[in-house]
Amino acid sequence: MSLAIETINLQKTYKSRGGGSIGVVNNLDLQVERGEIFGFLGPNGAGKTTTIKILLGIIYPTSGVAKVLDKDAGDLEAHKKLSYLPEKPYYYEHMTGLEIMRFYASLFGIKDRAHCESLLERVNLTNDMNRPISQYSKGMQQRVGLAQSLLNDPELLFLDEPTGGLDPIAHIEIRDLILKFREEGRTVFISSHELSDVERICDRVAIINKGEIVAQGRLDDLLAGGRIEVTADNASEEIAAKLRTDDRTVSLGHGRLILEMSDSEDTGAVIDALRSGGSEIVSVIPRKKRLEDLFIESVASDNQLKGRKMSKMTGESTEPEATNEEEAGS
Amino acid sequence: MNVILSIAKTTVGEAIRRRVLLIILLIGVLFLAVAPGLSVLSLRQDFSVLASFTLGVIKLTSAIIAIVLTVYLIPNEIERRTIYTILSKPVLRWQFVIGKYLGAVAALGLMMALMTVTLVAVFAIMGKGASMDVILNLTRAPVMFFIQMSLLAAVAVFFSTFVPPITNFFLSGGVFMIGTIFSPVFDSISSNEKTSGLVKMGAGIIHAIVPNFGMFNIENSVINQGQQIQNPTFFMLKMLLYALLYICACLFLGVIVFDRKEV
Ligand SMILES: Nc1ncnc2c1ncn2[C@@H]1O[C@H](COP(=O)(O)OP(=O)(O)O)[C@@H](O)[C@H]1O
Ligand SMILES: [Mg+2]
Numbered sequence: 001m002s003l004a005i006e007t008i009n010l011q012k013t014y015k016s017r018g019g020g021s022i023g024v025v026n027n028l029d030l031q032v033e034r035g036e037i038f039g040f041l042g043p044n045g046a047g048k049t050t051t052i053k054i055l056l057g058i059i060y061p062t063s064g065v066a067k068v069l070d071k072d073a074g075d076l077e078a079h080k081k082l083s084y085l086p087e088k089p090y091y092y093e094h095m096t097g098l099e100i101m102r103f104y105a106s107l108f109g110i111k112d113r114a115h116c117e118s119l120l121e122r123v124n125l126t127n128d129m130n131r132p133i134s135q136y137s138k139g140m141q142q143r144v145g146l147a148q149s150l151l152n153d154p155e156l157l158f159l160d161e162p163t164g165g166l167d168p169i170a171h172i173e174i175r176d177l178i179l180k181f182r183e184e185g186r187t188v189f190i191s192s193h194e195l196s197d198v199e200r201i202c203d204r205v206a207i208i209n210k211g212e213i214v215a216q217g218r219l220d221d222l223l224a225g226g227r228i229e230v231t232a233d234n235a236s237e238e239i240a241a242k243l244r245t246d247d248r249t250v251s252l253g254h255g256r257l258i259l260e261m262s263d264s265e266d267t268g269a270v271i272d273a274l275r276s277g278g279s280e281i282v283s284v285i286p287r288k289k290r291l292e293d294l295f296i297e298s299v300a301s302d303n304q305l306k307g308r309k310m311s312k313m314t315g316e317s318t319e320p321e322a323t324n325e326e327e328a329g330s
Numbered sequence: 331m332n333v334i335l336s337i338a339k340t341t342v343g344e345a346i347r348r349r350v351l352l353i354i355l356l357i358g359v360l361f362l363a364v365a366p367g368l369s370v371l372s373l374r375q376d377f378s379v380l381a382s383f384t385l386g387v388i389k390l391t392s393a394i395i396a397i398v399l400t401v402y403l404i405p406n407e408i409e410r411r412t413i414y415t416i417l418s419k420p421v422l423r424w425q426f427v428i429g430k431y432l433g434a435v436a437a438l439g440l441m442m443a444l445m446t447v448t449l450v451a452v453f454a455i456m457g458k459g460a461s462m463d464v465i466l467n468l469t470r471a472p473v474m475f476f477i478q479m480s481l482l483a484a485v486a487v488f489f490s491t492f493v494p495p496i497t498n499f500f501l502s503g504g505v506f507m508i509g510t511i512f513s514p515v516f517d518s519i520s521s522n523e524k525t526s527g528l529v530k531m532g533a534g535i536i537h538a539i540v541p542n543f544g545m546f547n548i549e550n551s552v553i554n555q556g557q558q559i560q561n562p563t564f565f566m567l568k569m570l571l572y573a574l575l576y577i578c579a580c581l582f583l584g585v586i587v588f589d590r591k592e593v
Binding site for chain 1: 332333336337340343344347410411412414415416417418419420421422590592593
C-alpha cells in the first residue's frame with residue numbers, strides 16, 4: 001500500500017540576519033504508513049512545525065520532495081482528505097463553537113448542521129456549543145480543534161503539539177480521542193516535545209533535532225534493549241560470585257541479592273541458578289527503556305557531536321528564537 | 331464560490347465587531363449628528379456649508395475605516411494563525427484573498443450605510459429647509475465614496491501582501507492623498523515648459539499608476555444645483571468601471587504575491 005506521507009531529502013533554509021542561511025529542516029526523509037499513529041518528536045525549535053507546514057503547502061521547501069496522500073504537498077485533492085490542527089490554534093473569537101464548525105464545514109462544501117453537532121458531541125461540547133469561543137477554556141478550544149479536524153472524515157490528520165499547555169485530564173481526553181482515530185483507520189501524524197503524550201500511543205516515531213532525524217523506527221524496536229532486575233533472599237556470596245559477569249551488576253547485603261541484566265539474556269537460567277542455590281526469588285522486574293531515555297540519548301549525542309553544551313539541548317528551556325540567534329551568530 | 335462567500339461572511343462578522351473600527355465609526359456618526367449645531371456652520375444659514383462639511387466627515391471617516399480595516403485583514407490571519415486551518419482545507423489562496431477583500435468591502439458598506447442614514451436623518455430633521463429630493467440627491471456622494479473606498483481597500487490589500495500593517499497604513503493613505511490631489515498638479519507640471527523632462531516623466535509615471543481618486547468627486551455637483559454633471563448615471567457607471575478595473579488589477583497582483591508567500 002502506498003504511503004500516507006513521504007519526504008525525500010526535504011530541505012528548508014531561511015536567510016539569517018547575518019546574510020548566511022540557517023537550515024531549519026535538513027535532508028529529511030520520512031515515510032509514514034497508512035493507518036498508523038506516527039510520532040514526530042523533538043525539542044522546541046527542532047523543525048517540527050516547519051515540516052508540517054511544508055507538508056500542508058503553507059510554506060514551500062527550499063529543495064526536496066514532499067508527498068502527501070500520493071499528491072504533491074499543498075495539492076487541493078489531498079486537502080479534501082486530510083486535516084490539520086495547528087500548534088496553539090486560535091479561532092475567530094466572536095463565533096460560537098457551532099458557528100466555527102459550520103464555517104469550517106462550509107470550506108468543504110458541507111452544509112449539514114447535524115454533522116457539525118454530532119462531532120461537537122463526540123468531543124463533549126454539546127452543552128457549550130452555543131457559547132462564544134472566547135469563553136472556552138484551552139482544553140475546550142483544543143477539543144473544538146479536534147472536532148473541526150474530523151469534519152471531512154479525513155484519512156490523514158496532522159496534529160501539531162495537540163496537548164501543549166493542557167492539564168493532565170485534558171491530556172488524557174485528547175489522547176483517548178487520538179487512539180480512536182487509529183481504530184477508525186485514520187493515519188495520525190502527531191508532533192510533540194512532550195514524550196509522555198506519545199509514548200503509549202505511537203506505532204512509530206521519528207526523533208528530529210535541529211532539522212535532522214536522529215532516530216526513526218517502530219517504538220518497540222527503538223525501546224528494545226531494556227534491563228531486568230532480579231531480587232532474591234537467602235543468597236550466598238558464592239552464588240553471587242557465580243552470577244557476576246561483565247554485563248550484569250550484582251549486589252549482595254544481608255542475604256539479599258539484587259541482580260541487573262539485559263533483557264536479551266536468559267532470565268530463566270538465572271532464576272534457576274538462584275533457586276538451586278537455595279535462594280528465594282522476591283521479584284523480577286523489567287526496567288523498560290523509556291522514550292524519554294531514548295530521546296535524551298539521541299538528542300544529546302547528536303548535539304555533542306556538534307560540540308555543543310548538553311544543557312542547552314534537551315530543549316525544555318530553550319526558546320526557538322534563542323536557538324535561532326545562536327545559529328545566526330555562529 | 332461557496333468558499334469565497336463563507337470567508338467573506340466570517341470577515342464581515344469579525345470586522346463589524348472590531349473595536350477600533352466601531353470607535354472611528356462612532357466618532358464619524360457623532361460629528362454628523364452634531365454638525366447642524368456647530369456654531370461655525372450655523373452662522374450662515376447655508377445648506378451648502380453644512381452639506382460639504384457632513385460629506386467631508388463621511389469621506390474622511392470611511393477612508394480611515396477602509397485603510398484600518400484592510401491593512402490588518404491578512405496580517406491578522408497570519409498572526410493569529412487562523413489562516414493555517416483555512417489553507418489546510420480545500421481552499422485556494424486566491425479564494426482566500428478575494429473572500430477577505432469582499433468581506434471587508436461588505437463591512438465597509440454597512441458602516442457607510444449607517445453614516446448615510448445618519449446624514450439623511452440630520453438633513454430631514456434640521457436641514458435648513460432642504461427638500462427630500464435635494465437630500466436624496468446628496469446621498470449620491472456616499473455611493474461614490476463607497477466605490478472610491480472599495481478601490482482604496484483593494485490598494486491596501488495589495489500592499490498588505492508584502493508590507494507590515496503600519497507601513498501599509500501610511501502607504502495606502504499616501505496613495506489616497508496623492509490620487510486625490512495629483513491630477514491638477516500633474517496638469518500644471520506637464521503644461522509648464524520650464525520643468526525638466528525628468529520631473530515630467532516622474533509625474534507622468536505617478537499619474538499613470540496611482541488611481542485618480544480625485545476624478546470621483548461629485549460633492550460639488552450634489553451640493554450646488556448650478557454645477558450639475560451632464561449625465562450623472564453615466565458618470566457613475568464610468569467611474570464604477572474605472573474602479574473595478576483598478577480593483578481587479580490590485581487583487582490580481584496581490585494574489586500573485588500572496589501565492590508564493592510563506593505564511
Ligand atoms: N520564518 C522563519 N524565519 C527564520 N527562522 C524561522 C522561521 N520559522 C521558523 N524558524 C526557525 O526554525 C526553527 C524551527 O522552528 P519550528 O519548526 O517551529 O520548531 P518546532 O515546531 O520543532 O518547535 C526555529 O529555530 C525557528 O526559530
Ligand atoms: Mg512547533
